[in-house]
Amino acid sequence: MATLARLRARLPALREECFRRNGAVDEYRKKEYKAAVKIQSWFRGCRVRAYIRYLNSVIIIIQKWWRGYQGRRYFRKMVETAYFIMKMNFYNEMAVRIQKRWRGYYVRKYTHNYYALKKYLEAISVNNEIVRKELNEYAEMREKEKKKKDLEKKEKEKDHQARKMHYLLSTEQIAGVYNSPFRKSPDPMELLLRKSKPLSHRQQPAKNHLICDWSNCTRSLTFPTAQPLPPIGRQKPQGPFRDTAEVLQQRYKPLEPTLRVAASINSLEKAREEIKREEWRNCVHDNEFLPFSSYHKKEKYDPSIHRSGRYDQETYGIKHFREVQPKKWIADKDFQTVLPSIILFEKFGKTYTRTGQIF
Amino acid sequence: MTLSGDACFLLRPGVMALLRPLLLDVVPTIQQTAALALGRLANYNDDLAEAVVKGDILPQLVCSLSEQNRFYKKAAAFVLRAVGKHSPQLAQAIVQCGGLETLVICLEDFDPGVKEAAAWALGYIARHNSELSQAVVDAGAVPLLVLCIQEPEIALKRIAASTLSDISKHSPELAQTVVDAGAIAHLAQMILNPDAKLKRQVLSALSQIAKHSVDLAELVVEAEIFPVVLTCLKDSDEYVKKNGATLIREIAKHTPELSQLIVNAGGVAAVIDCIGSCRGTVRLPGIMMLGYVAAHSENLSMAVIISKGIPPLCTCLMEENEDHIKAAAAWALGQVGRHTPEHARAVAVANVLPTLLSMYMDTHSSEDLQVKTKKALKNILQKCTYLPALEPLLHDAPPNILKHIVGQFSKVLPHDSKARRLFVTTGGLKKVQEIKAEPGSLLQEYINTINNCYPEEIVRYYSPGYSEILLERVENYHPVL
Structure with a gap:
């Protein structure tokens, strides 16, 4: 008990002690805690760093190997390509050489062939x-x-001139202008004159008989009688005679018969014949046109052949035209016509000309 | 009726008003004479022709044209022709009156004189422009004109060919219409006709057809005109020659193949002879034909050279007075010489370069001639390696030409020792040293290239002012005693 009492006695002290101690602990707790955290963090940091260092070293080893491998691979590839390029260059060069030769040869032979060009x-x-x-x-x-x-x-x-000037020809008695007697030989014109014929009188242009209408030709057709030649000029007769030309005209004037003499004996008959022929030519049909009068009344009506059948009207030409036998037909369609087309109709309306076009 | 200054006097009192009723006279002779008088008045000048149009005479004429006798038809067609020839507007007036249709009907007349007059009037209307031509074609004139060419009368043939030429000259479509009517075969047959005037028109028509396109030109060639046309170049008539050369030119200009065909037929030789045998504008188409042929390819150009084409071209260049012919000759020479050094040499040997240069430098020559000569010089010089011909040009060429000359020297000299020697002895090097070129320019580069071909002393020796430098050195020299 005593101890208990002692203890009880000491209890307040203890309590105080305990309070004091707790207070002291409380006082240092924060500090210690911080210190503990620091120690721990340092330690952990060290550990993690060591681990990372380890990882790094490991990674470096891995990378080293990988990179080495890759580098070697790349290099190998590069060498390969370089070799390939070298080879290609060489081949190209050779190809160019071949092509050069071939193209030169080809062009010289075919396109720019010098010899061909020259030829x-x-x-x-x-x-x-x-x-x-x-x-x-x-x-x-x-x-x-x-x-x-x-x-x-x-x-x-x-020549024409010579013919025109033929009158300048010299005669046996009188020398012409071109045949001077003082010269040794006659002028060439003289020779030409000798050769050429004198120009005849200009012929009147004959009237065109085609245009000249026969219908209004009043004169009867006769053979052209040759004009009587006028007498070769004689000495002019003495005395108070008429002018020779007038006399000659009187003498040789053409015959002018009277109408009665000129006309034919049977002209009347001929004229009648002619009129008849004319009428026959001009009539439209053979039946005479008869004047309208009671003349027709006596005549019987004469029906046409088709309508005058004894039995019935014939339908031929009205309803049917030709015998048709549909049983014998081999095809339903008509035969194709093979007639050639008519060129004129083809062209119609396609050319510029308006000939034959119907307005 | 003679018309001179009195025509205007006739116009004043309104002669049209007086003549118009006469066209309706009962006596046919008076009608014809009135129409003839109108035609001659309209023929005199365009004012009178306009007066005819304003006098409302055309519709009346056109109406009566189809009904009257052939003499009247001829006279009326003459009036239409006289009116239509002056201007497109007057021709248009005829078209508006429906004159074309009646003229086309006249082409079907029996009388060749009427046909001729109608064809002539149509030709004068079609001549102006493509619209009027198209109107003539639309009226259906072309097939009838083609029929007219086949008639035996020479005069009708001539006029019909001329009308076809006038129609086809405007556009490829119109030419194609004429071709479709089958004109080429008939035209081609008539090339050998002895009548010179017909030949002129036929050749003109063919060339107007051929000028438009390759196809049309080929159609013309297919009519087998080729050895035959060449005889026209020897004709005594100048215009036949000219039109023949024009036809050949129009065919040659299209493609190298057509040119080749002409060359193979000996056309180039014939044209060259033709150029040599005539003067003036007759030469022009021949010259141009040579240029076109030479422009197509180097072989054709060589063919021109071999056919001795350069001397006649040179004589053209020197003899002719007209600038445009000179320009054409210069152009043709440029086309001949521009292909290879061989070609350029052939041109240069003919000693034509100084002439070209002097024409280029001449202030009196026209602008076109200057441009053409410059181009020709440039084309030839850029290919020319024949130094003796280039040498004289060094002395009097302007800088823009000099550039090319010096350039040629700079190309040749480094490879040719004899030429280098000759270049010094003829004074070329000295001349090159005297050229004042801007540093850095092309010319300066060429000069440097030339200078590099020679030892430095020689270059310095020939540089201007070298003697002064030498004398200065003499002055400054202290003799060692």
Whole structure:
């Protein structure tokens, strides 16, 4: 008990002690806690760092190996490509060499063949020569023709002139102007005059008989009697005679018969015949047109053949046209016509011309 | 009736008003004479023609054209022709009166004189522009005109060919219409006709057809005109020559193949002879034809050279007075020489470059001629390696030409020792040193290239001002005693 008492006695002290101690502990707790945290964090940090260091070293080893492997692989590849490129370059070069030779050969042989070009140009120059020669010949020919034509024309003119001036020809007695007696030989014109015929009098252009209408030709057709030749000029007769021309005209004037003499004996009959023929030509049909009168009343009506059948009207030509036998047909369709088309109709309306177009 | 200054006097009192009732006279002779008088008045000048149009005479004429006799028809067609020839507006007036239809009906007449007059009037209407031409075609004139060419009368043939030419000259479509009517075969047959005037028209018609497109040109060629046309180049008539050369030119200009065909037929030689044998504008189509042929390919150009084409072209360039012919000759020479050094050499040997240069430098020559000569010079010089011909040009060429000349020297000299030697002895090097080129320019580069071909002393020796430098050195020299 005593102890208990002692203890009880000591209890307040203890309590105080306990309070004090707890207070002291409380006082240092924060500090200690912080210190403990620091120690722990340091320790943990050390541990983690060590671990990371370890990981790093491991990673470096892995990377080292990987990179080495990759680098080697890359290098190998690079070498391969370089080798390939080298090879390709070499092949290309060789190919170019071959192509160069081949193309040169090909072009020289086929496209820019020097010899062919040379030959072609030579051929052209030869051809040109030929063409030039031919053209010159042609021109010469044309010129010659022209000259010949001119010459002919001149000759003709000269001939005509000579014929016109034929009266200048010298006679045996009297020398002409071109045949001077003081000269040794006559002028060439004289020779030409001798050769040429004198120009006859100009013929009146004959009236065109085609245009001249027969219908209003009053004169009866006779043979053209030759005009009597006028007498060769005589000496003019003495005395107070009429003018020779007048006398001659009187003497040789053409016959002018009277109408009665000129007309034929049977002209009346002929005229009647002619009128009859005319009527026959001009009539439209053979039946005479009869004047309207009671004349027809006596005549019986004459029906046409078709309508005058004894039994019935015939349907031929009205209802049917031709015998048809459908049983014998081999096809339902009509046969195709093979007639050629008519070209004129094809063209119709497609050309510019308006000929034949119906307005 | 003679018309001179009196025509205007006739117009003043209103002669149209007087003539118009005469067209309706009962006596046919008076009608015809009135129509003839109208035609001659309208023919005189465009004012009178306009007066005819304003006088409302055309509808009356057109109406009576189809009904009257052939003499009246001829006279009426003459009036229409005289009115239509002056201007497109007057021709349009005829079209509006329905004149074309009646003229086309006249083409079907029996009388060749009427046909001729109608074809002539149609030709004058179609001549102006493509619309009027189209109107003529729409009236259905072309097949009838083609029939007219086949008639025996030369005059009718001539006029019909000329009308076809006038129709087809405007556009490819119109030309195609003429071709579709089958005109080419008949036209081609008549090339050998002895009548020169007909030949002119036929050749003109063919060339107007061929000028539009390759197809049309081929159609013309297929009519087998080829060795035959060449005879026209030897004709005594100038216009036949000209039209023949024009036809060949129009065919040659389209494609290398057609040109080749002409070359093979000997056309180039014939054209060259033709150029050599005539003067003036007759030459022009021939010159252009040579240019076109040479422009197509180097082989064709070589063919022109081989056919001795360059000397006639040179004579054209020197002899002709007209600038446009000179320009054409210069252009043709440029086309011949521009392909290879071989071609350029052939041109340069003919000694044509100084002439071209002098024309380019001449202030009196036209702008077109200057442009053409410059282009020709440039084309030839860029290919020319024939130094003796280039040498004289060094002295009087302007900088823009000089560039090309010096360029050619700079290309040749490094590879040719003899030429280098010759270049020094003829004074070329000295001339090159005297050129004042801007540093860095193309010309300066060429000069440097040339200078690099020579030892430095020679270059310095020929540089301007070198003697002064030498003299200065003499002055400054202290003799060692």
